[in-house]
Amino acid sequence: MGRIGARSTIKAEVAGKQFTIRPSSHASNMAVFLLVSMCVLLTTAQALDSCPDKPAVSNFNGTAWVGKWYELLVQGPPYSKDAKCQSLELTPSADNSWVSTYSYYSNAASSYATLTSTLTLVDASKNEGKLTFFREGFSNGNTAPFTVLAADYSDFLIAYVCKQTQASRSSDTPQYEEWYFAVSRGKTLSEAAQLKARELLPSGPKLYGDQANCPAA
Numbered sequence: 001m002g003r004i005g006a007r008s009t010i011k012a013e014v015a016g017k018q019f020t021i022r023p024s025s026h027a028s029n030m031a032v033f034l035l036v037s038m039c040v041l042l043t044t045a046q047a048l049d050s051c052p053d054k055p056a057v058s059n060f061n062g063t064a065w066v067g068k069w070y071e072l073l074v075q076g077p078p079y080s081k082d083a084k085c086q087s088l089e090l091t092p093s094a095d096n097s098w099v100s101t102y103s104y105y106s107n108a109a110s111s112y113a114t115l116t117s118t119l120t121l122v123d124a125s126k127n128e129g130k131l132t133f134f135r136e137g138f139s140n141g142n143t144a145p146f147t148v149l150a151a152d153y154s155d156f157l158i159a160y161v162c163k164q165t166q167a168s169r170s171s172d173t174p175q176y177e178e179w180y181f182a183v184s185r186g187k188t189l190s191e192a193a194q195l196k197a198r199e200l201l202p203s204g205p206k207l208y209g210d211q212a213n214c215p216a217a
Helices: 028-044 191-200
Strands: 009-015 017-021 067-075 084-090 097-106 111-121 130-134 143-152 157-166 176-184 206-208
Touching: 143 191, 157 191, 176 191
Parallel strands: none
Antiparallel strands: 009 017, 009 206, 067 084, 067 176, 067 206, 084 097, 097 111, 111 130, 130 143, 143 157, 157 176
């Protein structure tokens, strides 16, 4: 999803099949919109009755996971339909808590957007990667469970988030939607990261982060 007016390459996986689109500059924005919309429809159709309890990494290292990560794979509703150059910066906060600064470049606004949240260990005594995600004004509620599924702190991290859907907020039968995402220390996923993602992520639509030609912040 390159700059507006530039030729771009768009990759996605739908129903277990990978697609690559190289639209002309005239069709680029429409191709992005249609591809992402298709992924969102397929993903959000699978609402859950509750958030499953995912197994987290043991011996979670809260020191090693700080620093910058590049978001390269997402399974679930995207934060922004026209985003590229997504990254995540983790910095220590209070004991067993970290500030997460998520940024992405918006093609529509021609600028970077930033979202700040807090991640806190659920039970520090267990030393496992189960945390609570908190962001003021987070859609559908301020908090959500955040589980680190796999981590090689010098290479990649795969995590899981689950929260109640907007449509069920006023319903007697709440429904939930989930995200899986893989981040990397570099701008490409290593072979080890790809293998682990295939092992942990269910079949279904996936969006691959575009880290090419990122404008200066």
